[in-house]
Amino acid sequence: MAEVRERWEIGGGRGDPDAILQRIREEEEAGEAERFEGHGRLKVFFGYAAGVGKTFAMLTEAHHVQDEGVDVVVGYVEPHTRADTLALLDGLEVLPVKSVKHRNVALREFDLDAALKRRPQVVLVDELAHTNAPGCRHRKRYQDVEELLRAGIDVYTTVNVQHLEGLNDKIASVTAVAPSERIPDRVFDAADSVEVVDLEPADLIKRLRSGKIYAPERIGSALSHFFSRSNLAALREIALRRAADRLTRASAATVPHAAGGEDVLVLVTADAAAPRVIRAAAGMAEAFGGSCTALVVESGGEGAEGRSKGDAALARSIALAEEMGAHIVTLTGDDPVQPVALYAAAAGIRRIVVPSMPGRIGLLGCGDVASRLMRAAPEAMVTAVPAVDAPSVLERLRTYASFRLTASDVFRALLAIAVATALGEVAWLASPTPSIILMTYLLVALLLATRADGFLYAVLVALGSVVAYNFFFTAPRYTFHAYSLSAPIIFTVLLIGTLGASSLAIRLKRQATTAARRAYRTEVLLESSREF
Structure with a gap:
């Protein structure tokens, strides 16, 4: 009614109230129809490791909805050697895969154009974090899925917890393996439905030993590294926490942003440790209920060759910051300390995240960005994130x-x-x-x-x-x-x-x-x- 009153007042008190109400209903119905036709629904089958049964659960669900009269098509399913999983393809329409040649090797890829042309109600796309072969329209498979959703097609997909960008450093610290294929957390959080596919670590190890996950020559190496009992227990706990955290984020998104939230400013550099710093800052901003600002300080003091290499690394860091939901700000200066301190003071940001580079502190105690920033911005809380990646730290411990x-x-x-x-x-x-x-x-x-x-x-x-x-x-x-x-x-x-x-x-x-x-x-x- 407030909206009706507002429109009535805008109209100067003139017009038929019934006509205004009718127009509002028509606009709402048109908006609902546009939302339904313009965007599909995403369901993610979420697990903590390969072999827990994500693809099996996805195909089982596809049979259930097909029995209810829904038009279901299998767009792409990873060619597993598991007979029980492959058996579930019977009775489902399977789109032919797209063959892409790369370095004289024919790679099987999801055929996005064929799925858009077929236009089913639901399409199954396995391995959401997969990186497409060169020559495909999108670099990542999750981008293919986003195009399907924009076309109004519902998508069922699978992903493991280690492929979430925000958990990369945490997973690496537990398993000593940094996954190379990752998806932005926003894709996972924006899913309309997430089904956790769980399995006891002991049962998963039994499946691995029986050859249902990897080829026999890979079983021994997997058991002694990624698939150790302690790793699986930790990954399972992280996956359950992340699934529960997604519900918290979804409920928080339905209420106005907290007025008492604290914003976070992160210094983005071309260093190899920049992704770790950006993830830490994004996690802090979310925990404190504020926004994240990524500050880039450009300097023209490098040579052409060094600048080109630095630009490429910096571009990757900026792209990651954007994926993590950060606002990008670019300043110029030879020393990043003063621009960071001045911007934080002007924007009223009291939490600053910068990389900590071990070994850069000189004999006189100067030279470290974090310590100098503490002196330049004494009112701010400066967090220095270690620049060494987690696998290197574990290797040093070993x-x-x-x-x-x-x-x-x-x-x-x-x-x-x-x-x-x-x-x-x-x-x-x-x-x-x-x-x-x-x-x-x-x-x-x-x-x-x-x-x-x-x-x-x-x-x-x-x-x-x-x-x-x-x-x-x-x-x-x-x-x-x-x-x-x-x-x-x-x-x-x-x-x-x-x-x-x-x-x-x-x-x-x-x-x-x-x-x-x-x-x-x-x-x-x-x-x-x-x-x-």
């Missing part, structure tokens, strides 16, 4: 026990020897007792071993301690000669003691890291059980 030489371990070993020698000199002036000097080397080596990355630190600090002790505290001092008969025994004890103490500290550090990961996995399993 190589703690290796003997790979790192610059940080060399530095720590030299520092331990220098500090122990300096303390030894002080102790020698007070009381020239060899036992006190030996304990000083052992203690300092043990303390710094808690920060070491590998066992080569223990080797370096043990050998260096023996050499330093011989040079500074064995008669004759400040030479590498040792005339005492007990010197070889002292050197051996110092070498073994320092090596053993440092190795033990590093091993305890690795065990603490493993215990923390196990505690997280246990919490995931408990939380998953509570959800069920």
